Amino acid sequence: GAGVSQSPSNKVTEKGKDVELRCDPISGHTALYWYRQSLGQGLEFLIYFQGNSAPDKSGLPSDRFSAERTGGSVSTLTIQRTQQEDSAVYLCASSLVHGSNQPQHFGDGTRLSIL
Amino acid sequence: DQQVKQNSPSLSVQEGRISILNCDYTNSMFDYFLWYKKYPAEGPTFLISISSIKDKNEDGRFTVFLNKSAKHLSLHIVPSQPGDSAVYFCAASEAGTASKLTFGTGTRLQVTL
Numbered sequence: 001g002a003g004v005s006q007s008p009s010n011k012v013t014e015k016g017k018d019v020e021l022r023c024d025p026i027s028g029h030t031a032l033y034w035y036r037q038s039l040g041q042g043l044e045f046l047i048y049f050q051g052n053s054a055p056d057k058s059g060l061p062s063d064r065f066s067a068e069r070t071g072g073s074v075s076t077l078t079i080q081r082t083q084q085e086d087s088a089v090y091l092c093a094s095s096l097v098h099g100s101n102q103p104q105h106f107g108d109g110t111r112l113s114i115l
Numbered sequence: 116d117q118q119v120k121q122n123s124p125s126l127s128v129q130e131g132r133i134s135i136l137n138c139d140y141t142n143s144m145f146d147y148f149l150w151y152k153k154y155p156a157e158g159p160t161f162l163i164s165i166s167s168i169k170d171k172n173e174d175g176r177f178t179v180f181l182n183k184s185a186k187h188l189s190l191h192i193v194p195s196q197p198g199d200s201a202v203y204f205c206a207a208s209e210a211g212t213a214s215k216l217t218f219g220t221g222t223r224l225q226v227t228l
Contacts, residue, residue, distance in 0.1 A: 043216070045216065101208075104149075106151075106160070
């Protein structure tokens, strides 16, 4: 498809387990972002990748969260030793970067539920 | 510290009338503003954006107004249609190029027949 693709769409896991969430950005988009939306809240920035530059990790809530982007395309967000407060919808977005403002385009998210 | 605020959690408008959604921000470094629409179980869909060098941007039924001195922006939808019923998020970023977005908490718009 032409849009941002995320998998899985839903994930239920037990507290303490590790989870991996995947994002395929729009082809040709050099910038990739992860956000999360907790119940009743707005979207919260987590991490940002731009080309080969070091990622902006300023939004990661704890060291249990990490992300990587391989080959400048697919990204994986990993949460280790999950806690109940990690339950949220995790959204990935991508955008073109050509020196002017470009909107971010979102996938449909992964709904993560920690039991 | 909520840097982008949408103070109305919900709004109900009759079909055919104008919908006005409001957003306030506190960070004077924001220079790019966007509106997204979100349906349940889907990701946010980009609607319209505006750069801080403008005070108005129009795209079909959607117009965004920016008042920098008041740190306020609004989204006007006219005429409103039932399919516009969704949650609308205001977002802002600091850099001139793509950067992390700061979102408001959203306004749920319901367009009634």
